[in-house]
Amino acid sequence: MAARLGADATVDDDVHLGYGDGAPPVVGDRATIRAGSIIYTDVEIGDDLTTGHGVLIREQTTVGDDVVVGTDVVLDGNLTVGSGVSLQTGVYVPPATTIGDDVFVGPRAVLTNDPYPIRTDVDLDGPTLEDHVSIGANATLLPGVTVGEGAFVAAGAVVTEDVPAETLAVGSPAQSRDLPTELDGRNRIR
Template sequence: MFENRTVLAPDESRERAVLRPLEPSDATGATDGGRPRRCRAMSEAVRDADADSVVRGEDCTIDDDATVGYGEFDEPTRIGDGATIRAGSIVYGDVTIGDEFATGHDVLVREGTEIGDDVLVGTKTVIDGRTTIGSHVSLQTNVYVPTQTTIGSNVFVGPGAVLTNDEYPIRTDDGLEGPTIEDGASIGANATLLPGVTIGENAFVAAGAVVTDDVPADSLAVGTPATIQELPEPLEGPNDLA
C-alpha cells in the first residue's frame, strides 16, 4: 500500500497473539498478583483484532482498555520486546514498532507508521499515519504528528507541539507534506511547524515558535514567525535520549 517501507520481519523471538474468551475476572479489570497483565494475555487488550493481526515480542505490558491491531490491513501490527501500551491507546494495523516502546494514555498510532527502538509517546498524542520515527525519541503530551512526516533519532518534541502537512487546508489540491525533524533536534512546548519545513540536526525550536521556513542545523528558532539565531552554548546538541 505504501512505497519505500521497511517492514520488520517476524522471527523466532516473536509470537503471534492468541485470542481466547475473556475470563470473569477480566470484566473487573483484575490483575495477576497486583501486576498488569503481560503480553501473554494480549487477548484482553487486543480488541477488533484477530490472531493474524498482531506480532509481538517478549515482556510487553498492554492495558486491558488498549486496542492493538485495529482495522483490516494487509500487514499486521508488529511490536518489539518490552513495550508498554496504556489504557485508551489505539495502535492500527500495518504499524511496525521496535523494542522498548512506551505510551501514555489515549495515544493514537495510525497505519503506515514505522517507529524505532526506545520511543516514548505521551498521553493524548496523535501519530496520524504514513510517518517514520527513529529511535530514542520522546514525544510529550498532546503532540500532533500528521501524515507524511519524518522524525529522526534522538529527537525531543515538547507538550502541545503541532506539526502540520497542508499549507492551504481544503482550499487547494496541493499534496500533503509533513515536516522533517532531523537527528538530535528539540522542539519546544506549543511550537508549530508548518508543512514541509526541515528542522536541521541538533537544532532547537523555542516554545511557542511558529516555524515557516527551514531551520539550519545547530541553530535556534524563536518567535512568530520564527527567526533564526545562533544556538547558545548551553543548548548545543545532540540530545541525550539514548
C-alpha cells in the same frame, strides 16, 4: 486481529491493537502500551516503546527503538519516527512526516502537512526533523519545513521556513539565530 508482540510486552486493558484492515501491527520487546491506546494495522514498532494513555498510532507508521509516545499523542499515519525519540503529551504528527533519531518534541507541539487546508487540493508534505532536534512546548511547524540536525525550536515558535542545523528558532514567525552555548551538543534521550 492479533498483534505480534515481542517478549515482555505489557498491554493494559482497553487497548485496541490492529484496528482496520491490513497486516497486524508488530510491536517489539519490552513495550508498555497504556489504556485507551489504539494502534492500527500496518504499523511496525521497535523495542522498548512506552506510551501514555489515549495514544493513537495510525496505519503505515514505523517507529524505532526506545521511543516514548506520551498521553494523547496522535501519530496520524504514513510517517516515520526514529529511535530514541520522546514525544510529550498532546503532540500531533501528521502523515508524510519524518522524525530522525534522538528527537525531543515538547507538550502540545503541532506539526502540519497541508499548506492550504480545504481550499486547494495539494500533496501533503509534513515536516522533517533531523537527528538530535528539540522542539519546545506549543511550537507549530508548517508543512514541508526541515529542522536541521541539532537545532532547537523554542516554545511557542511558529516555524514557517527551514531551520538550519545547530541553530535556535525563536518567535512567530520563527527566526533562526546562533545556538546558545548551553544548548549546544546532542540530545541525551537514551
